[in-house]
Amino acid sequence: MRDIPTPPGALELAAAIRAGEQTARSVIEATLETLSTKDRAIHSVTHLFSDEACRQADAVDALRKQGKTLPPLAGVPFGVKDLFDIAGHVTTAGSVVLRNNPPAKQDAAVVQRLRQAGAIPVATLNMDEFAYGFATQNAHYGTTLNPHDTSRMAGGSSGGSAAAVAAGFLPHSLGSDTNGSIRIPASLCGVWGLKPTFGRLPREGAYPFAASLDVVGPFARNVSDLAASFYIMDGYDSIPEPSGADSWETLRIARLEGWFADNLSEPMARALESICAALGVTRGISLPEVATARASSFLITAAEGGNLHLPRLKEQADAYDPATRDRLLAGAMLPADTYLRAQRFRSWFRDQIHAVFRNEADVLIAPAVMGEAPRLDEPTVIVEGKEVSARANLGLFTQPLSLPGVPVLTVPVLVSEGLPLGLQLVAAPGCEEKLFSIACHLERAGLAGCRFPEMKATV
Amino acid sequence: MKESHPDTTLLVQARAAAIGLDLSACCLPGVVTNTDLLSQYADLLNHHVFSDECEPAFEYVP
Numbered sequence: 001m002r003d004i005p006t007p008p009g010a011l012e013l014a015a016a017i018r019a020g021e022q023t024a025r026s027v028i029e030a031t032l033e034t035l036s037t038k039d040r041a042i043h044s045v046t047h048l049f050s051d052e053a054c055r056q057a058d059a060v061d062a063l064r065k066q067g068k069t070l071p072p073l074a075g076v077p078f079g080v081k082d083l084f085d086i087a088g089h090v091t092t093a094g095s096v097v098l099r100n101n102p103p104a105k106q107d108a109a110v111v112q113r114l115r116q117a118g119a120i121p122v123a124t125l126n127m128d129e130f131a132y133g134f135a136t137q138n139a140h141y142g143t144t145l146n147p148h149d150t151s152r153m154a155g156g157s158s159g160g161s162a163a164a165v166a167a168g169f170l171p172h173s174l175g176s177d178t179n180g181s182i183r184i185p186a187s188l189c190g191v192w193g194l195k196p197t198f199g200r201l202p203r204e205g206a207y208p209f210a211a212s213l214d215v216v217g218p219f220a221r222n223v224s225d226l227a228a229s230f231y232i233m234d235g236y237d238s239i240p241e242p243s244g245a246d247s248w249e250t251l252r253i254a255r256l257e258g259w260f261a262d263n264l265s266e267p268m269a270r271a272l273e274s275i276c277a278a279l280g281v282t283r284g285i286s287l288p289e290v291a292t293a294r295a296s297s298f299l300i301t302a303a304e305g306g307n308l309h310l311p312r313l314k315e316q317a318d319a320y321d322p323a324t325r326d327r328l329l330a331g332a333m334l335p336a337d338t339y340l341r342a343q344r345f346r347s348w349f350r351d352q353i354h355a356v357f358r359n360e361a362d363v364l365i366a367p368a369v370m371g372e373a374p375r376l377d378e379p380t381v382i383v384e385g386k387e388v389s390a391r392a393n394l395g396l397f398t399q400p401l402s403l404p405g406v407p408v409l410t411v412p413v414l415v416s417e418g419l420p421l422g423l424q425l426v427a428a429p430g431c432e433e434k435l436f437s438i439a440c441h442l443e444r445a446g447l448a449g450c451r452f453p454e455m456k457a458t459v
Numbered sequence: 460m461k462e463s464h465p466d467t468t469l470l471v472q473a474r475a476a477a478i479g480l481d482l483s484a485c486c487l488p489g490v491v492t493n494t495d496l497l498s499q500y501a502d503l504l505n506h507h508v509f510s511d512e513c514e515p516a517f518e519y520v521p
Contacts, residue, residue: 212516292504295500295501295504298500313480326490327493329480329482329486329489329490329493330490333475334501341509343517345504346515347516405521430521
């Protein structure tokens, strides 16, 4: 597939609007046109907010005409996973079960913050039903396809959010991550994605899945946009300058070994080697009991998701996608002993990884998935030499790192010519700036970034 | 994935009854399969020995 020039990023668009080179209205209209006409190739969009978006764009243009200072993302379009509240619209969370709910009275907290910064929500984006999956194969709203190869998975559950950015339809978008739902689609679609520290960004107005693990976070085409979106959602009025103390050269970087070194495709193994070599990483660290960490994350998710949905499942189980329904029902019936053991293991495992960050490393590197996006007609991955279900196993490397609540940034590597591959950069809680520092270096060095295939459109 | 233990169906039906859940026949095979999968994960946890002081992570401690 032939590469085409990179579409403008969020900050680039904001600068063009501030300088009067483009109006917000023209940017939003072009984005809506792109989403209306080109998205049918990948099915990333579930709903467009055309009228509201145009009204907000006109308000931005009016402010500029009055000579007012525009906020940092004024006029920049973004999309949200279909589980974020948008005032005046029903939040469906990728299901038909909630479609008779009343419309949201206000935006989700992070959407409010982006809107206050001038950004304009233009669309909701496809997801696995109730975020329970890694494939964005939705029985009600269709399957989102990978823009780099539409015969392949986009990943999930925030697949629409990753695919729309990868396709160049939107400069940034929002997703949520419980077991890997930002990191897996970011990796398979080849975009930047951030799972922030658990609890750092407000979740109000984001439809829940598993309260112990849910976080919300951004996707973007470049690191500056990713950081801008994150800091604005974190409550900053402007985008902070990177601190010299967190310059990548001063950071202790180590590679995760053991569990995270097995089951890699050849291109992924090569990509990991190349990035570690470029960062001068010589040290490897093995975390203890990673299989149990993954199991705990899986069990906590099943139990909390099942418990959340049990009252509705008793009344209208048939309205759920059968695959989601059966997972939720099994989770709802997990014994309390199993759930509490998983939560006790979460405490133990968190202590282990915190000790690693205290004593041994500032940032850890690991693969995000085993390799390239699986084919939709052959949805399998290889684990321990066997072909197993991709839907059940794409979280092999993300689920264990969900459990301790640490921030993880997904890096789209550019060291191979094939389909996108993503790595995880992992830091101690609250240390997102360290991740941005390394990501920035990799981007500037041309080792990481987004590639845009021919089907993609510019805004 | 290991095969469903024949007793899993009975186990699932008993658990459903305990929480007042009327499982329809069409759900049962899928729920049994998922219950088997969750049981495999739970087995891993059963091998971990916890100190009495290791509390469930009800609150997030960064």
